[in-house]
Amino acid sequence: MLPLPILSGVTFRDRLVATIRAARPVIECPGALVVGSEVPNLLERGAAATLVVSQDLDVGVPVDRHAALKERLGDLHEFEPSAEEPSVWTPRSPELLELNFVGIDPSQDPAEAYVLEDDRLPLPPGPAGRHAGPAAAPGGGGRAVAAPRGGREGGPVTAVQERRLRELRSRVLVRAFDHRQRGHARGVWFRLRRVLTLAREAYALPPDEAKQLIAEGHRPEAVGRELEPSRVILFVPAERVARIASARRLAVRLSAEMLSAECLALVPFETGPGPAR
Numbered sequence: 001m002l003p004l005p006i007l008s009g010v011t012f013r014d015r016l017v018a019t020i021r022a023a024r025p026v027i028e029c030p031g032a033l034v035v036g037s038e039v040p041n042l043l044e045r046g047a048a049a050t051l052v053v054s055q056d057l058d059v060g061v062p063v064d065r066h067a068a069l070k071e072r073l074g075d076l077h078e079f080e081p082s083a084e085e086p087s088v089w090t091p092r093s094p095e096l097l098e099l100n101f102v103g104i105d106p107s108q109d110p111a112e113a114y115v116l117e118d119d120r121l122p123l124p125p126g127p128a129g130r131h132a133g134p135a136a137a138p139g140g141g142g143r144a145v146a147a148p149r150g151g152r153e154g155g156p157v158t159a160v161q162e163r164r165l166r167e168l169r170s171r172v173l174v175r176a177f178d179h180r181q182r183g184h185a186r187g188v189w190f191r192l193r194r195v196l197t198l199a200r201e202a203y204a205l206p207p208d209e210a211k212q213l214i215a216e217g218h219r220p221e222a223v224g225r226e227l228e229p230s231r232v233i234l235f236v237p238a239e240r241v242a243r244i245a246s247a248r249r250l251a252v253r254l255s256a257e258m259l260s261a262e263c264l265a266l267v268p269f270e271t272g273p274g275p276a277r
Contacts, residue, residue: 012229018095018096026076032060032061032065033104035059058102059099060102061104062103062104066103078092079092081120087100087124088100088101103116192227196252200268200269201252202251202266203244203248203266204263205247206263207232207263209246209247210265213265219234231262233266234263234264235265235266236265237268244265252266
């Protein structure tokens, strides 16, 4: 059986391995870590990892190794810094993933989230509540937010005001980073749930039946291509699904059974707004 066109092409595994290879100059920096559960899952021999939706690779940088890693950025020939977010390096080739540099500081209070500021490579908070913080700035080569001059009396701000300013600036940067990630892994589940809210019935289909439906003009939903491996998700009228003997009905919810289905046919509600086309 020939694979569906939507399922062909470069896989996430291929892009992940190629990205790790291209990012070796910084990944091999002592202390640097590749963070994210998709990496060991996909690289494990014989693993059939599924539903890895990241379109980027997170590189964890211990704050005390920040300066050393910065010296290696010039060796990243396959990437260039993002104009919108300096902690993100975008690939020059579509076959690679973005690099997100995040800070790791085990000594930082997990209840707080600070950004290690730097003109070339700022570090937003890293995984598991470990954040890059101003306390580590001297050793890591970064800097804390400078205290502005000119309070009500024209003099320097107090220590309390400086701390509040630093926390406010850090929260803004963290929120900007989180907002950007909605276009990647963090937003996929929302987009998938939004598609499911438009369906009153769901059916698992064999790939050959999905291929036939695509040939008839039913367009796959874009969110299916954001999953790994890719899924074919189609909105199909109930009368057409009824003619598919091999269709297996599923509950319309994010269950293990639905997420393991390679091809899905969704029956839209008869009234109300239909799926966007």
